[in-house]
Amino acid sequence: METINYQNFRIEAENICVDYNGKVALYDANLRLKPGQICGLVGMNGAGKTTFFNALTGFVNISKGKIRINGESVRSAQKDQTIAYVPQNEGIDSQFPISVWDVVMMGRYGSMNIFRCPRESDVQAVKDAIERVDLIDHLSTPIGNLSGGQRKRTFLARAIAQRASILLLDEPFSGVDIRTEKLISELFIQFKNEGKTILLSTHDMIHVREFCDLVLLINKTVVAYGETSEVFTPENITTTFGGISPDFLFGPES
Amino acid sequence: MELSSFLTLDSFITDPLTHEFMRKALLMSSLVAAVCGFLSSYLTLKGWALMGDAVSHSVMPGVVVAYALGLPFSLGAFIFGVGSVALIGFIKQKSRVKEDTVIGLVFTGFFALGIVLVTKIKSNIDLHSILFGSPLGISLSDVKQTIFISLLVVILLSIFRKDLMLYCFDPRHAKTVGINIFFLHYLLLTCLSLAAVVGLQSVGIILVVAMLITPGATAYLLTDKFDNMTIISVISAIISSVIGIYISFWFDLETGGSIVLAQTFIFLFAFLFAPRYGIFKLKKFFAGYK
Numbered sequence: 001m002e003t004i005n006y007q008n009f010r011i012e013a014e015n016i017c018v019d020y021n022g023k024v025a026l027y028d029a030n031l032r033l034k035p036g037q038i039c040g041l042v043g044m045n046g047a048g049k050t051t052f053f054n055a056l057t058g059f060v061n062i063s064k065g066k067i068r069i070n071g072e073s074v075r076s077a078q079k080d081q082t083i084a085y086v087p088q089n090e091g092i093d094s095q096f097p098i099s100v101w102d103v104v105m106m107g108r109y110g111s112m113n114i115f116r117c118p119r120e121s122d123v124q125a126v127k128d129a130i131e132r133v134d135l136i137d138h139l140s141t142p143i144g145n146l147s148g149g150q151r152k153r154t155f156l157a158r159a160i161a162q163r164a165s166i167l168l169l170d171e172p173f174s175g176v177d178i179r180t181e182k183l184i185s186e187l188f189i190q191f192k193n194e195g196k197t198i199l200l201s202t203h204d205m206i207h208v209r210e211f212c213d214l215v216l217l218i219n220k221t222v223v224a225y226g227e228t229s230e231v232f233t234p235e236n237i238t239t240t241f242g243g244i245s246p247d248f249l250f251g252p253e254s
Numbered sequence: 255m256e257l258s259s260f261l262t263l264d265s266f267i268t269d270p271l272t273h274e275f276m277r278k279a280l281l282m283s284s285l286v287a288a289v290c291g292f293l294s295s296y297l298t299l300k301g302w303a304l305m306g307d308a309v310s311h312s313v314m315p316g317v318v319v320a321y322a323l324g325l326p327f328s329l330g331a332f333i334f335g336v337g338s339v340a341l342i343g344f345i346k347q348k349s350r351v352k353e354d355t356v357i358g359l360v361f362t363g364f365f366a367l368g369i370v371l372v373t374k375i376k377s378n379i380d381l382h383s384i385l386f387g388s389p390l391g392i393s394l395s396d397v398k399q400t401i402f403i404s405l406l407v408v409i410l411l412s413i414f415r416k417d418l419m420l421y422c423f424d425p426r427h428a429k430t431v432g433i434n435i436f437f438l439h440y441l442l443l444t445c446l447s448l449a450a451v452v453g454l455q456s457v458g459i460i461l462v463v464a465m466l467i468t469p470g471a472t473a474y475l476l477t478d479k480f481d482n483m484t485i486i487s488v489i490s491a492i493i494s495s496v497i498g499i500y501i502s503f504w505f506d507l508e509t510g511g512s513i514v515l516a517q518t519f520i521f522l523f524a525f526l527f528a529p530r531y532g533i534f535k536l537k538k539f540f541a542g543y544k
Contacts, residue, residue, distance in 0.1 A: 057430040078432035085430045096423050097478045110431030116416040142478035
């Protein structure tokens with residue numbers, strides 16, 4: 001078991017830039033997160049949220065800047081299974097012929113041999129993860145037959161089985177039922193106590209206030225970053241969403 | 255053909271087997287079908303049907319050049335197959351033209367080059383057999399090459415089958431846990447080019463894409479498990495080849511066309527009667543009577 005030094009940073013991104021064939025998607029973005037912190041990533045569509053995730057996982061290369069994951073390079077973070085990515089429901093082909101068990105087992109692939117033969121420990125890790133998200137009755141259900149919330153939990157279980165210390169969640173609360181939302185929020189508290197670091201993107205402002213210690217507002221670059229209570233102000237949100245007043249985003253009563 | 259030979263099922267099956275070329279054709283086509291069927295599970299799930307079409311057409315000039323230079327034709331086909339995909343990627347990145355347009359213009363360009371080369375380079379290449387396949391006239395060296403390539407593709411796909419499944423399903427996760435998706439991408443492309451080369455002997459360049467997508471599509475309608483999908487895909491491909499060759503023998507039809515038609519009929523059957531995903535949803539129908 002790793003010993004957690006709560007002073008060291010889990011994620012350090014310094015002045016990172018990402019461009020796709022000359023088109024800038026993200027520039028001069030900074031982020032520092034410690035173990036046990038939950039950070040909300042808030043921005044419009046196309047503001048670079050997914051790009052930020054992609055840079056942290058190494059799915060796209062950064063053109064400038066530096067990323068350290070647990071003090072090491074992105075490459076070694078990949079080798080060590082440090083980061084788990086939980087995709088948006090829309091980002092997944094739900095008709096793919098694959099069961100809950102198989103998806104969660106994919107969380108173990110990185111640490112298996114080349115033939116990806118599950119060892120006893122892998123089977124146990126997968127079972128435990130599926131139990132934690134309350135899907136033990138759906139082990140062999142094809143993901144196409146699951147509800148949106150159950151599918152979300154399946155991918156959370158994959159991240160748990162991976163034993164990652166950093167979780168990146170793309171819209172974890174979109175399109176899920178109340179039960180799943182409650183389960184996810186319980187899991188967040190457990191993850192926090194285990195010293196995991198969570199970065200989640202969301203459209204829902206209420207969830208930011210409820211779950212996130214920190215918030216990162218982005219619009220191609222960082223608009224504001226800090227403690228939620230300080231940074232998550234109507235002015236900052238308006239700037240992030242290109243001048244749209246937060247009344248529209250929150251509803252009039254907030 | 256004597257009418258009496260039609261009367262018993264027994265002779266319907268055994269008569270063609272008395273010819274050596276038929277035994278060879280059945281074995282080779284089944285092998286090729288199995289390889290293409292194996293691969294087609296991945297292609298249909300990855301959404302690479304158009305890519306399969308592109309690669310299989312683009313190998314044409316490679317085959318012609320290799321023949322002219324006295325090289326193994328699989329080598330030429332392989333170079334042009336992978337080259338076409340690289341070119342598609344390059345043009346897509348450097349221009350504003352949409353991907354499907356780029357794919358369409360690149361592969362037709364390659365294909366046209368192949369046709370022009372065939373007529374210019376006077377060799378013993380039979381245009382007809384490249385375009386439409388000639389499973390009944392496979393030479394010994396072709397047999398060796400087909401077996402070698404088929405085994406190579408089957409071994410590669412077997413070793414990396416789980417990684418390839420993950421790559422098709424969620425490449426982002428694969429990358430995040432340190433799996434080399436660049437390698438998997440080119441592995442799948444390589445297998446596609448190689449399968450196109452062996453497939454074109456059976457059904458020809460024009461129809462080889464059917465071998466690479468139809469069995470996978472059929473299997474996709476019949477199961478929700480990836481491993482079963484692969485198995486069903488391979489079996490339906492083999493059955494189609496055997497049926498196609500028998501029918502072409504007895505009714506004197508073009509062999510490649512018959513094989514692909516057999517695949518299409520099996521697909522249509524699944525499309526209508528697949529228990530869960532067929533038009534008639536037989537599973538629900540029967541459940542209603544319980």
